[in-house]
Amino acid sequence: xxxxxxxxxxxxxxxxxxxxxxxxxxxxxxxxxxxxxxxxxxxxxxxxxxxxxxxxxxxxxxxxxxxxxxxxxxxxxxxxxxxxxxxxxxxxxxxxxxxxxxxxxxxxxxxxxxxxxxxxxxxxxxxx
Amino acid sequence: xxxxxxxxxxxxxxxxxxxxxxxxxxxxxxxxxxxxxxxxxxxxxxxxxxxxxxxxxxxxxxxxxxxxxxxxxxxxxxxxxxxxxxxxxxxxxxxxxxxxxxxxxxxxxxxxxxxxxxxxxxxxxxxxxxxxxxxxxxxxxxxxxxxxxxxxxxxxxxxxxxxxxxxxxxxxxxxxxxxxxxxxxxxxxxxxxxxxxxxxxxxxxxxxxxxxxxxxxxxxxxxxxxxxxxxxxxxxxxxxxxxxxxxxxxxxxxxxxxxxxxxxxxxxxxxxxxxxxxxxxxxxxxxxxxxxxxxxxxxxxxxxxxxxxxxxxxxxxxxxxxxxxxxxxxxxxxxxxxxxxxxxxxxxxxxxxxxxxxxxxxxxxxxxxxxxxxxxxxxxxxxxxxxxxxxxxxxxxxxxxxxxxxxxxxxxxxxxxxxxxxxxxxxxxxxxxxxxxxxxxxxxxxxxxxxxxxxxxxxxxxxxxxxxxxxxxxxxxxxxxxxxxxxxxxxxxxxxxxxxxxx
Numbered sequence: 189x190x191x192x193x194x195x196x197x198x199x200x201x202x203x204x205x206x207x208x209x210x211x212x213x214x215x216x217x218x219x220x221x222x223x224x225x226x227x228x229x230x231x232x233x234x235x236x237x238x239x240x241x242x243x244x245x246x247x248x249x250x251x252x253x254x255x256x257x258x259x260x261x262x263x264x265x266x267x268x269x270x271x272x273x274x275x276x277x278x279x280x281x282x283x284x285x286x287x288x289x290x291x292x293x294x295x296x297x298x299x300x301x302x303x304x305x306x307x308x309x310x311x312x313x314x315x316x
Numbered sequence: 317x318x319x320x321x322x323x324x325x326x327x328x329x330x331x332x333x334x335x336x337x338x339x340x341x342x343x344x345x346x347x348x349x350x351x352x353x354x355x356x357x358x359x360x361x362x363x364x365x366x367x368x369x370x371x372x373x374x375x376x377x378x379x380x381x382x383x384x385x386x387x388x389x390x391x392x393x394x395x396x397x398x399x400x401x402x403x404x405x406x407x408x409x410x411x412x413x414x415x416x417x418x419x420x421x422x423x424x425x426x427x428x429x430x431x432x433x434x435x436x437x438x439x440x441x442x443x444x445x446x447x448x449x450x451x452x453x454x455x456x457x458x459x460x461x462x463x464x465x466x467x468x469x470x471x472x473x474x475x476x477x478x479x480x481x482x483x484x485x486x487x488x489x490x491x492x493x494x495x496x497x498x499x500x501x502x503x504x505x506x507x508x509x510x511x512x513x514x515x516x517x518x519x520x521x522x523x524x525x526x527x528x529x530x531x532x533x534x535x536x537x538x539x540x541x542x543x544x545x546x547x548x549x550x551x552x553x554x555x556x557x558x559x560x561x562x563x564x565x566x567x568x569x570x571x572x573x574x575x576x577x578x579x580x581x582x583x584x585x586x587x588x589x590x591x592x593x594x595x596x597x598x599x600x601x602x603x604x605x606x607x608x609x610x611x612x613x614x615x616x617x618x619x620x621x622x623x624x625x626x627x628x629x630x631x632x633x634x635x636x637x638x639x640x641x642x643x644x645x646x647x648x649x650x651x652x653x654x655x656x657x658x659x660x661x662x663x664x665x666x667x668x669x670x671x672x673x674x675x676x677x678x679x680x681x682x683x684x685x686x687x688x689x690x691x692x693x694x695x696x697x698x699x700x701x702x703x704x705x706x707x708x709x710x711x712x713x714x715x716x717x718x719x720x721x722x723x724x725x726x727x728x729x730x731x732x733x734x735x736x737x738x739x740x741x742x743x744x745x746x747x748x749x750x751x752x753x754x755x756x757x758x759x760x761x762x763x764x765x766x767x768x769x770x771x772x773x774x775x776x777x778x779x780x781x782x783x784x785x786x787x788x789x790x791x792x793x794x795x796x797x798x799x800x801x802x803x804x805x806x807x808x809x810x811x812x813x814x815x816x817x818x819x
Contacts, residue, residue, distance in 0.1 A: 208486060213478060220485055227492045234500030263448055263499075267492060270455045277462055278481055284466075285474040299475035300553050 193233045200226035211293045213282045217275065224271035228264045235260030320376040323369050324391040324443060326362035327401050330355055331408070331436040338428035345425065349416060352428040356409040359435065363398070363405035370398045373796055375810035377445065385811050386506035390445030392811055395797035396644055400442040400572055403651050406779070407564045408435050411557050414659055414772035417765060418666070420555040424467055431561070433460035438565050442572060445811055447581075448495055448505045450573065451488070454537070458484055461566060464558045465550060476550035483536070483546040491533035498526050508811035511580045511804050527582040531592075534577065538570030540629065541599040544622045548606060551621075552614035552671075556662025559614065563621055564655035568647055571628045575643060579801040584635045593633035597727040600626030604734040611673045613661045613746070616738055617654070620697065623731060624650050630712050630728065631798075634719050640798035642711030645790060649696070649704040649783060656693040656776035660686065663769055664746055673745035680747040685770065687747045692777040694743065696784065698736035704783035707791065 200222050207219030235257040243255040286292060289299065334355025341348040370376055370393050379388035393401070412431075421427040437457025444450050462484075466477040499505055501522055502513040517523050536543040547567070551559060578584050584592065603623025607616045628650070631643025661671065663686055668676040680687040696703035709732060716725035783790050800806050 208482075216482055220482070220489075223486065223489050227489050227496065230493050231496040231499070234496040236500075260499075263496075266448075266452060270452065271489075274455065274459060274485055277459060278485065281462070281466060281474070281477055281481060284469070285478050288469075288471050288474050294478065297475045297478060299471045300473075300479075301549060 189237045190233060193229060193237065197226050197229045197233070200229070211295050213285070213292050213294060216294070217278050217282060220278065221271075221275055224267070224275070228267050228271075231260050231263050231267065235263075320369070321378045323362075323366050324376055324378045324393055327359060327366060327405070327439050327443065328391075328436065330359035330362050331432040331439060333358070334432035335429050335436060338432060342425045345422070348425060348428050349412075352431065353409070353412045353416070355432060356405070356412045359439075360402075360405040360409050363402040366393055367398045367402045369393075370395055371793075373800070375800065375807060377811045377813075385445075386504050386509035389449050390506055390508070390811050391443050392445035392508075392807065393443055394800045394807060394810075395793060396572070396575070396801065397442050399644065399648060399793065399797065400568075401439055403648055404435060404438050404442070404565060407561060407651065407655055410772040410775050411561050411655065411659070413775075414560070414662075414769050415557045417768040418557060418662065420662070421467070421557055426463065426467060427557075430460045430463040430467070431557075433457075434464060434561060434565070436460075438569055441569050445507050446505050447498065447507055447510065451491055451495055454488055454491065454569070457566070457569065458488060461562065464562075465554050467558070468555060470553070472553040476553040480546050480550035487533055487536040487543075490529065490536075494526065494529035494533055497529065501526065506811070507576070507580055508808040511808050512812070514581055523582070524588075527578075527588060530577050530582070531574065531588075534570045534573045535595070536570075537567065538574060538625050538629075539567045539599075539622050540570075540595055540625060541602050541622075544599070544602070547622060548615060548618050551618040552612065556658060556665070560655040560658040560662070563617070563658050564651045567621055567625055568628075568651055571625060571643075571647060574629070575632055575640070575801065578632050579635070579640070580804050580807060583804075584632065589633050589635060592629060593721060593724055596626045596629035596633055597724060598626075599623070599629065600727055600731040604731045604738070607738045608734060608741075611741075611745075613664060613671045613673065613742060614658070616742065617657050617661060620735065620738065621654060623735065624654070624697070626731070627709065627712050627728060630716060630724050633724070634715050634721065635802070636715050636719060637795065637798045637802050638711065638718070639715035640801050641791070641794040642708065642715060644794040644797045645711055646708040648790070648794075649708040649780070652776050652779050652783075653693040653696050653705065656773060656780070657690075657697065659769065659773050659776070660690050660693070663766065663773070666766075666769075668746075668751075673742065675752060676746050677749040678747075678751035686773075689770070689773050689777050690743070690747065692780055694739040695736075696780050698739050699732045700736070702784050704780045704787070706784065707787040711791070711794070 204219045204223035204226060207215045210216060239254045239256055241255040243258045245252055291297060334352060337351040338348050341351055375394045377390055377392045379385050379390055381388050415421060434457055437453050437460060440453035441450055441457060444453060462481050465480055466473045501517055502510055504510055504513055514523060539547045551562060554562060600623050603619050607619035610616050628643050628646045631639040665671050667683060670676050696705040699705040699709040709728060713725045713728050
């Protein structure tokens with residue numbers, strides 16, 4: 189099972205990297221979503237796949253020999269909630285930015301760091 | 317005497333209460349401010365209590381939900397953590413006081429809840445003893461900082477917000493992946509237990525990769541070379557109170573995480589040490605050169621944040637007790653000085669209407685008190701005796717020379733001179749030169765309009781003077797903190813006392 193998961197994680201991370209390097213903010217947010225899910229799957233695999241027996245201890249026992257690892261599921265649940273809220277915020281931010289700036293291309297987002305040529309301006313402003 | 321459980325929970329509870337109260341008082345700005353300030357003072361009190369309890373070198377630890385370590389989430393306060401919590405609380409109160417007469421965030425009820433959310437995340441990250449829990453606190457801190465940054469909704473802020481949010485989200489995801497790999501390799505998330513188990517990993521290549529992943533994730537948080545680009549792209553668009561709290565705390569959480577991880581979980585090896593040392597030197601140089609090329613007060617100060625982070629990292633690279641003590645003292649000194657400079661920048665902007673050094677001038681006549689107050693943090697940042705920066709820099713340079721890393725000492729000293737150049741530039745342009753004739757004269761606001769802003773600035777300047785003129789208790793404290801960091805068994809024993817007792 190693990191190799192299949194690892195290939196899936198690799199594919200997701202690769203697609204996420206491709207999308208994140210795009211200049212279109214909408215693609216970037218999709219890339220963030222995929223990257224977050226690739227991270228969640230990584231936690232899942234790191235917790236070892238194997239038994240699917242629920243980790244429950246019945247009345248007359250004190251320990252269980254073989255069961256699924258419950259911790260990765262708790263971690264992923266936390267991570268999913270966090271990434272959901274962050275992506276929701278990002279989408280609202282991008283929507284607002286699009287409303288005000290009318291651009292989706294990050295290369296053209298220069299409001300905070302305006303580009304000015306040295307010739308027309310006395311060298312004091314940022315050139316980046 | 318309070319129990320260690322209460323002592324460790326109170327600094328988290330105070331911002332949480334502040335967050336809840338200020339959200340409830342959404343519609344009444346006056347009450348919201350009072351609630352915000354009150355929560356700040358409760359926070360300060362709980363932080364003082366925590367520091368008092370750990371002052372003698374005891375390490376307090378507690379486990380939540382009656383799960384013993386390493387299964388429950390641990391909260392730990394050693395000297396470093398409690399000092400960081402106290403500094404956070406001092407920042408929380410002074411910036412809340414400053415904000416009372418600062419009109420920038422008036423009419424934005426969202427400011428106070430987000431402000432306390434940020435403090436909550438920062439404090440949690442300082443005190444947690446669980447690496448996954450640290451990720452959660454990082455995210456609380458981040459989501460609050462996203463909100464605070466774009467609160468004004470101006471074009472500049474939205475533009476900066478997009479870059480800040482994207483880059484930070486990618487890097488925290490990297491942190492999460494690193495946590496997953498570490499868990500896969502060791503089967504534990506508790507930092508004390510990790511310190512015990514990471515050396516048992518037989519595959520040394522794996523340990524090195526894990527260490528690098530964590531370093532990368534924290535380095536972007538701390539704005540180290542070459543991962544600092546999000547900071548100068550976004551910080552200068554925020555309002556003054558937001559900028560001051562960002563400048564004081566956000567990057568320092570990254571530095572704290574590096575100090576904690578690379579003393580406890582991944583003790584620095586030779587190869588790693590030289591890499592961190594080179595990155596520290598490059599961070600110092602890039603930051604100070606970036607500052608030299610700008611004429612906007614906020615941009616100059618933003619680049620100096622980056623430059624100063626390099627100094628804090630020197631201690632991690634050298635990993636001797638004295639060098640780590642230097643890092644601790646540097647962080648404490650820097651948070652106070654840097655936030656103060658941004659607050660002063662905010663007053664300059666309010667008095668003259670501009671952050672552009674070309675457009676302003678003559679403030680030494682118009683605001684002599686402000687001029688004196690500027691000198692203290694500015695000269696301290698540059699490291700002139702007898703201010704706090706001198707002692708902090710001394711504790712960075714001396715161990716560098718002791719261990720034969722002359723290049724770090726030389727870089728630190730040269731960058732100190734260039735820092736002085738930047739500070740003199742602000743002094744000459746904003747305070748000393750005659751105001752440009754083309755611009756209208758300084759706005760004459762009534763004296764009381766700035767009163768509480770001056771109080772906040774004065775408090776921070778007095779703390780800087782205290783560290784500068786009486787450094788001995790602070791140095792002793794830092795040396796003790798460094799001793800706890802280098803003898804990680806003290807930390808491990810405090811957290812795991814019940815679990816390892818059986819072995």
